[in-house]
Amino acid sequence: MPANLTPEYLAAEEAYRNAKTVEEKIAALEEMLATIPKHKGTDKMQADIKRRLSKLRKAGDNKKGGSRQYDPYLVEKQGAGQVVLVGFPNSGKSSLVKSLTNAKVKVAPYPFTTPLPQPGMMPYEDILIQLIDTPPITEEGIPGPFTTTIRNGDLLLLLTDLSTDECIDQLQMILKFLKEKRILRKELIEGVSAFTIDECIVIGSKADDEKSQERLEIIKELIPDSPDILPISTETGLNLDKLKELIFKKLKIIRIYSKVPGKNPDMDRPFILKEGSTVLDFARQIHKDFAENLKNARVWGSARFDGQAVPQDYQLKDRDIVELNT
Structure with a gap:
């Protein structure tokens, strides 16, 4: 019986071949298992995927010294929802988390002051929402098994720095990175951890810069399919309350x-x-x-x-x- 493999399965298979970390391989195999047609012609293929998944998961546990050992990249969900911040070095992630939560994050004018995910709880009316400050994305990618942290979130905050002319490149590279890792996609597949752009909030940080509005207009002009961008400033408080409301709304x-x-x-x-x-x-x-x-x-x-x-x-x-x- 022919397998009749779907385009979604073939794309996941390609992602598996290109995966560089155990976490990325596991995510690709999970997507392959979720999208493979379920009939007798694929029974052996399904069994092989499950075998490879089991082997990789065990290897990951052994590498950590057992599943009970502390994993610094795995942040336990707390509160009404978990929101993961994604951005380049010095884009204002730590400043935002510090402004909105009780987290004791380190804020400094030099890159890589956040080597591991740092959680904080943001009050919103009568509930608390968890924000995760994260290591930065760079042109080389992202440190450690951090894609797992992103996939486990309920909502993504994507930051681009409006105080620099690089804000256009930053947003384009963030979107490209998330799409290449199959974290951001046009449609969701049941059983696969991913996001659509509607499940993200794009923030233009440091909007107190005198040229921020000009750069915001350039982004809209040069990126035709650019998502809506909310300009914020932790210095002046611009749109911080609006951001809280938007986070609550987007968490659904x-x-x-x-x-x-x-x-x-x-x-x-x-x-x-x-x-x-x-x-x-x-x-x-x-x-x-x-x-x-x-x-x-x-x-x-x-x-x-x-x-x-x-x-x-x-x-x-x-x-x-x-x-x-x-």
């Missing part, structure tokens, strides 16, 4: 508050769910027993009237208050 999450029957709702600790989540999804997040024994629910907020009884498949909205009855 909602805050849901729980209410015990007969008591006031708990407005201090919202549950975080993805947009489109239902009452049943909310019940599962609290505890599986709630979902299994759920009889009905009442909603304040998006319902037609406060306290309206709704079905289990009712789609919740941001800031809804939900009372579950089991």
Whole structure:
């Protein structure tokens, strides 16, 4: 039986052949496994991909001295979402993280002051969002197994420095790098960690520079398919609040508050769910027993009237208050 391999599979296979690190090989093999046609003609190929994946994963664990050993490039997700910053040396990543979070990052006027990913928590209204300061991209690529850190994020912030004429080249090289690593793509494939440009925010940092607006216009003129760029300044505070709102919006999450029957709702600790989540999804997040024994629910907020009884498949909205009855 012919394999009838798809263009997506062939592209992933090419990425595997060109991969330089274990992490890149694993990502390419995972994409090959996700895109290969599933029929008897590809059974042996699927088994071979799984064998190679297993071998690479074990090799990675052995190289680290076991899977439990600390991995400085793997940042545990915390808060309502994880946002990874990507940019060239001295593009303002560390200054931005320092301005928005509690992280004790080092800010200096020379490159490579951030050798490893540095997390910080950004307050936004009543939740915290995790920002990851990162080692810089250069023309030679990126240090260590850092593509894994990028792939694991929920949202990417791409920085180009508006205080230098190199801002055009910076943005072009960032986009090229992410596309070559198959991290940025036009369409997502189920089971493959990647982003579309809509899941990124492009920032023009150091917008307090007197020529920043001129450079911003040049970028739009010279890069026809350039994404929207938000100019910001950590010196003047320009658009920092707007950036927070945009991050929340791009994460596509909602805050849901729980209410015990007969008591006031708990407005201090919202549950975080993805947009489109239902009452049943909310019940599962609290505890599986709630979902299994759920009889009905009442909603304040998006319902037609406060306290309206709704079905289990009712789609919740941001800031809804939900009372579950089991």
